Amino acid sequence: MLLLRRNVARPLRAATAAILLPFALHATASTTKVSDGVVKIAVLTDMSGIFSELGGRGSVIATKMAIDDFIAEAKPSFNIEMVYADHQNKPDVGANKVRQWYDTQQVDMVVDAINSAVAISASNVTREKNRLLIVTGAGSMRLTNEDCSRNTISYTWDTYSTSRPQAVAITKNGDRNWYFVTVDYALGHSIEQDGAAAVKSAGGNVLGSARHPINTPDFSSFMLQAQASKAQAIGIASAGSDLVNAVKAAQEFGLTKNQTVVPLSGSITDVHALGLQVANGMVLTEGFYWDLDDKTRAWSQRFFDRHKRMPNLIHAGTYSAVLTYLKAVQATGTDAALDVRKKLGQMSINDVFARNGRIREDGRMVHDMYLVQVKKPSESKRPWDYFHVKSVIPGDKAFQPLDETRCGHVKRPG
Numbered sequence: 001m002l003l004l005r006r007n008v009a010r011p012l013r014a015a016t017a018a019i020l021l022p023f024a025l026h027a028t029a030s031t032t033k034v035s036d037g038v039v040k041i042a043v044l045t046d047m048s049g050i051f052s053e054l055g056g057r058g059s060v061i062a063t064k065m066a067i068d069d070f071i072a073e074a075k076p077s078f079n080i081e082m083v084y085a086d087h088q089n090k091p092d093v094g095a096n097k098v099r100q101w102y103d104t105q106q107v108d109m110v111v112d113a114i115n116s117a118v119a120i121s122a123s124n125v126t127r128e129k130n131r132l133l134i135v136t137g138a139g140s141m142r143l144t145n146e147d148c149s150r151n152t153i154s155y156t157w158d159t160y161s162t163s164r165p166q167a168v169a170i171t172k173n174g175d176r177n178w179y180f181v182t183v184d185y186a187l188g189h190s191i192e193q194d195g196a197a198a199v200k201s202a203g204g205n206v207l208g209s210a211r212h213p214i215n216t217p218d219f220s221s222f223m224l225q226a227q228a229s230k231a232q233a234i235g236i237a238s239a240g241s242d243l244v245n246a247v248k249a250a251q252e253f254g255l256t257k258n259q260t261v262v263p264l265s266g267s268i269t270d271v272h273a274l275g276l277q278v279a280n281g282m283v284l285t286e287g288f289y290w291d292l293d294d295k296t297r298a299w300s301q302r303f304f305d306r307h308k309r310m311p312n313l314i315h316a317g318t319y320s321a322v323l324t325y326l327k328a329v330q331a332t333g334t335d336a337a338l339d340v341r342k343k344l345g346q347m348s349i350n351d352v353f354a355r356n357g358r359i360r361e362d363g364r365m366v367h368d369m370y371l372v373q374v375k376k377p378s379e380s381k382r383p384w385d386y387f388h389v390k391s392v393i394p395g396d397k398a399f400q401p402l403d404e405t406r407c408g409h410v411k412r413p414g
Contacts, residue, residue: 032333033128034078037107041067041322042101044094044122045112045137050215050240053269055137058315060084060305063111066322072300077332083107085190089116089214094118095125101131109134109333111321112313116140116186123152132337136317137202139239139298139398140190145340148407152342153336155365156317156353157192161213162285163193163235163264165371167198169283170233175260179231180209181222181312182210183238191237191264207231216242220250227253233260244273251278271386276377285398286355286370289387299329299352310384320353342392356395362407366395 043063045055049169060082061379067080083105085095094113102125110126113119114137126133127149135143139158149201178199180190188211210225223246226234232234232257236246243263250261261272266284290300290310299319302309311319328343329335347368348358357367372387380386402410 013281033211033336034329035108038081038106039076039109039326039335040081040083040105040109041325042098042105043082043084043109043112043318044087044098044110045084046089046114046240047084048090049086050242051114051137053273053309054240054267054312055112055314055318058303058311059112059114059137059311059318061303062315062319063322065233065306066093066319067325069355070323070326071368074326074330076263078327078335080326081356082190087113087115089115089118091117091121091358092117092171094123094344097219098122098125098133099129102126102131108132108329108337109325111135111318111325112137112314114138116142116190119143119180120147120186123147123149126151130337131326132341134321137314138187138319141194142186142190144362144400145406146407148339148405149363150363150409153321153341153359153363154367155321155327157287157315157369158364158399159194159263160400161270161287161369161393163191163195163237164198165285165369165393165398166262166264166283167195167204167235168202169371170260171199171202172260173203175232176204177207178204178235179226179229180218180235180237181226182209182211183214183215183216183242184211186241187238187239192235195235195237195264196311198377199233204233209237212238212242216245219246220253222246223249223253223255226250226253227259231259232261236263237265239265240270241273244270245276247274256281267314268310268323268384273302273386276375276380278385280373280376282374283390284372284374284387286372286387287367287374288316289370290316291387291391292370292384292389295352316353320349320351320357323324324349324353328352328354358395360402362402362405363408364399364405366399367392368395369398 005238006126119138133152136156182192210222271279293362354367
């Protein structure tokens with residue numbers, strides 16, 4: 001039996017689309033607890049805005065790769081369907097789409113949810129409807145603290161894990177006085193808060209910050225403020241094209257001659273957009289690098305063949321999250337959200353993305369992270385050869401300790 005199959009390597013529309021995948025049928029509906037015999041996964045992402053390179057079409061491709069690989073290996077007794085939508089970086093649009101998926105399309109799990117404000121809104125709907133949200137795109141610490149939910153997992157990164165290692169390393173290296181250029185919404189606030197705490201813990205000082213709207217076309221006034229601060233380090237607390245444009249503006253205004261510009265949530269996608277001539281020497285914290293080993297290189301080449309770009313941590317993390325979720329559904333024999341969530345909390349996750357991965361009670365997926373430095377142009381031997389991996393940060397050191405969480409449902413000692 002075959003269902004309609006659409007090749008996602010073709011151009012994807014920003015509107016909602018569905019992909020129904022072939023599957024091996026091994027049991028009738030009466031022998032499975034999966035509702036309607038179908039597991040339906042939705043990718044909520046930015047298909048056309050400032051985060052479209054970080055998530056977008058790449059997240060859709062990664063999801064389809066995970067489904068294809070799961071079917072080929074596990075030969076499940078249930079059908080698997082996928083839909084995707086562009087949330088347009090609007091929390092109300094994202095929440096309404098998620099509600100529609102749950103109410104009328106029987107979606108079981110939503111993945112990606114890039115843009116922290118969208119992710120928080122989607123998480124609220126997911127809790128209300130008792131489904132699952134696995135956030136692979138957004139990084140706000142609110143998702144595992146004040147806005148935590150038993151129905152939401154933060155899978156790939158957060159602002160604690162990306163900003164703290166860089167801030168500590170650079171502060172201890174002598175750049176003690178910091179100034180932040182921050183995007184004015186949940187993600188930027190979280191990056192600045194965690195970065196500033198790390199600076200102070202390393203003996204540094206925060207001289208101030210300038211906040212800009214999301215999708216800012218002109219960073220000149222913000223960079224002049226940063227330059228006038230005479231801070232030794234300028235923390236860029238944003239992501240996507242805002243981060244890229246801020247770093248470019250910093251170079252154009254000459255900040256890079258006398259000040260250290262630190263993109264606190266930068267990724268290989270941003271380095272590619274900037275080019276090594278601009279980005280070389282920058283220190284980043286990454287959750288994935290395509291050139292780590294033979295396993296990451298083989299999977300990344302498969303992704304590149306479909307997307308013509310190497311994957312970033314969001315793409316690799318989305319693949320891992322979908323594959324891990326489907327394994328949990330198969331192991332439990334049901335797509336009931338909290339049953340699958342319980343199983344996910346019992347699993348060890350070691351795959352192309354996660355090393356030493358486990359999902360905690362607060363919804364945080366803890367895994368190893370990597371402190372990397374961007375290569376000089378003369379050091380890069382081939383396309384996408386961008387990083388020196390300086391150190392591996394074990395997951396229990398990279399992420400906020402569980403005893404520091406502000407998540408209401410986490411049990412405290414005593």
